[in-house]
Amino acid sequence: MAEPAPAPKPPPRPVSIAFDVMGADHGPAEIVRGAVALTLGNDEIHAVLVGDRAAIDEALSQVRYNAERVAVHHAPTFVAMDEKPSAALDAKPDASVMVAARLVRDGEADALVSAGNTGAGVLACAKHFGLIPGVRRAALATVYPTAATHGQKNDPFSLILDVGATVDASADDLVAFAVMGAAYARIISKNLDPTVALLSNGTESSKGPPRVVEANAKLGLLSGMRFIGNVEGVDIPKGTADVIVCDGFVGNVCLKMLEGVSETVMELAKYAYKEKLLWRAGLAMLSGGIERIKEVTDWEQYGGAPILGFDRLFIKAHGRSKARAITNAGKVAAKAVANDLARAIQDALPKVG
């Protein structure tokens, strides 16, 4: 008997992204410009701009956008980059990032993008969003460029998490981070069967502190994930795995090492060979390129750092983001919403009992 023909796929529902436009390095206008660029595309993305209304209106008067897809929510205050997140949010419950998080909680937007104070963003989410059932702690993830390429699209980036949300992760937290990272790579990087590894001080499953040894055993038993075991520090720049999992303390140290290291290697080269003219010439020829390397390694340009584990997505764009980075962060957020990232994570978590 013939199956009935499947119903035609419905057009994607409109997705609405809340942008906290305040507190970033280049001011509200840069964030507004990046956000409303999304309203000119074919995908039906709406931008909800949260912050000082006068600043937003001024910025909007300078750019082209689709007014049907832009909404403005005034927030009277914001958290500056150098403020202590917890104290600042206590003092300013109506800071822009809090107002934006409440809009997402209340369903007036589907996801949150901010280029402001990272800690304040994570705290605002923790206050207003729920954790995905089965997740005990959120993780901050980031993509970074590697020597190897990844997935069917030969993406030159790996994903590493947690890089700073949870400094003391348990074995179960590390397992949840692995599930969240794999789901993100599948949906956002279109890497259908990403390899996942645990960062340790040796490749053997017995290596590492107890939490890492236990997480290795649990991940080995988890179905539906291509877990390739432990990797070492050298595998981070190599890109041995598509997703690398660690606690937020180790991940933060590694991420900041990566950020500083290309520059330092070139400094070291100059230091070691400053007397060699041939070398000087070689370095001069490369110097424009060092700028380009910095651009490639400035992975914040490639969509920002997602906070994973909450039932709503928060993308933290770098404080120094330009409009293009904000647009990219909005696109990533919209893709995660359209593909129901939170549901994908929940379905892939190990079932208790």
Place this chain on the structure above:
Amino acid sequence: MAEPAPAPKPPPRPVSIAFDVMGADHGPAEIVRGAVALTLGNDEIHAVLVGDRAAIDEALSQVRYNAERVAVHHAPTFVAMDEKPSAALDAKPDASVMVAARLVRDGEADALVSAGNTGAGVLACAKHFGLIPGVRRAALATVYPTAATHGQKNDPFSLILDVGATVDASADDLVAFAVMGAAYARIISKNLDPTVALLSNGTESSKGPPRVVEANAKLGLLSGMRFIGNVEGVDIPKGTADVIVCDGFVGNVCLKMLEGVSETVMELAKYAYKEKLLWRAGLAMLSGGIERIKEVTDWEQYGGAPILGFDRLFIKAHGRSKARAITNAGKVAAKAVANDLARAIQDALPKVG
């Protein structure tokens, strides 16, 4: 009243170093060559060669040395590089590294140098040496090249510890590591007042897991040390501190990242610019220099990695050490003995109650 004139300084007493000559990548002859080179110098250094007597005698027949300063101790077995340390030592109590450690314990040599299996070396020391009073756990330290220079001699290396001996360090362990690292920098690098920092996920003293926050507070109260607070991952390649302290898990991950990263940066540069001819030319001019960078970053050439915390010093040279690296490791060991490193560490540790 005039002080009596100080007695003339006695000549330095002879120092005897035990070399485990087995289990290294280039075979016993390379280790023997490096060890006996020390017996030709002006400092009165004696080399005790431990391993297969036939192999040692064969190697000695090929090189110049001062026979009055060379002794040979036969060991019937050894631990290979790929063996599990604990099981191997149980099965082979007369492995060369165990025999050498016993000679040091019994005062027939003052310090131990090995280029063999690292874990076996650490275990052999743990079995035969005592910990310095006040030290609860040993740490593996290593020097590595940085962008900044250090100390009065503009040394281009920083010291980082622990890089793998103790995966779960307490706050008190981290404090002891700081004391040990500072003493080592003073004595070996002749850096009279080294800066010491704690590796964390932020520079504020409140950043990090509880053990790091507690260690920061304790180090801040410790007299006789130039503690500069927390540093971040980016400060490792920069060389912000002369001595960087962390637990063995984080340190091992960071060290292995450093080892792999210069190569990967250049790979990335090629990947990003392979179409640009000018770039190709620049890279070709640099390619010989990449070899030189690798040499500079091959810090094992600069004396090996000391295991600190035991009452006797163990220098772990890299498995792929050539004779020069072994000679350097022996020199470092002799300097530590002549300056009584263990006593300096003990004196600098915080006094309990």
